[in-house]
Amino acid sequence: MIPTATRVGGLVQRCVPLMGLFSRSSVMQPSAWKPAGQLAGSRNMATLGLLSRQKLAPTKAIISATASTQIPASRTYATLNQAIRGARIPRKKKPATPALNSCPQRRAVCLKVFTVKPKKPNSAQRKVARVRMTTGKVVLAYIPGEGHNLQEHSVVLVRGGRVADCPGVRYKIIRGALDCQGVLNRTKGRSKYGTKRVKADPAAGKKK
Structure with missing residues (x-):
């Protein structure tokens, strides 16, 4: 043409x-x-x-x-002299639990206790609580285990940990700490759910 x-x-x-x-x-x-x-x-x-x-x-x-079409290389990459002077700044990793402020646990007060539905293909009623941290931030925290005694104004201890099938839930409540009781009648993994060890009856161990 x-x-x-x-x-x-x-x-x-x-x-x-x-x-x-x-x-x-x-x-x-x-x-x-x-x-x-x-x-x-x-x-x-x-x-x-x-x-x-x-x-x-x-x-x-x-x-x-x-x-x-002519893009200067200095816009994208640092030159060798710039790299020697320390021009490359590593990217900061975004914290997974910003409400904890780099602490392992935080005390919080329950504002509302309710249930949410998980993502597909799961189907259940996940127990969660909206809590206010001592830092003043309000987040959603998951209540692990079967059964709980939490209600409004309950004081709990919150740690980091996401729930795979619940979007927006990035914290978990520690069972057996403060106002949150441990899971009853649990024999395995008791340390994760705050269950005390059941002592055996000394009379039952005696031989007749």
Whole structure:
């Protein structure tokens, strides 16, 4: 396809479908442009090769497209001297439990105790509580284990830990601490649920 040439302000301006016809040096130097009088008969040129040899006045689109492709490397990467001076700043890892303020646990007060539905494909009633930390932040905390005695104004101890199927729940209440009782009738994993060890009856161990 041969580009069409039009006369604009004594210079020839044309739409070029292929950007390869212009090099950056010939496009960006106005001194290389030729008046329209020197290009008489350019419409009668038969081949694209002869037409591409003429250096014409570029359009704004050609200039902007050519300039946008040249991205300085300093914008993306640090040079060797900059890296030696310590220009590279490591990205800070986003904390998973910002409400704890880098503490292992925090005391909190229950504002509301309710249940939520988990994500698909799970189906259940997860027990959660909206609590206010000592830092003043209000978050959702999960109540692990079967059964609980929490209600409004209960004082609990909160630790970090997300629930996989409950979006927005990134904290857990520690069972067996403060007002939260441990899980009853649990024999395995008692330390995770605050269950005390049941002492055996000494009379039952005696042989008759």
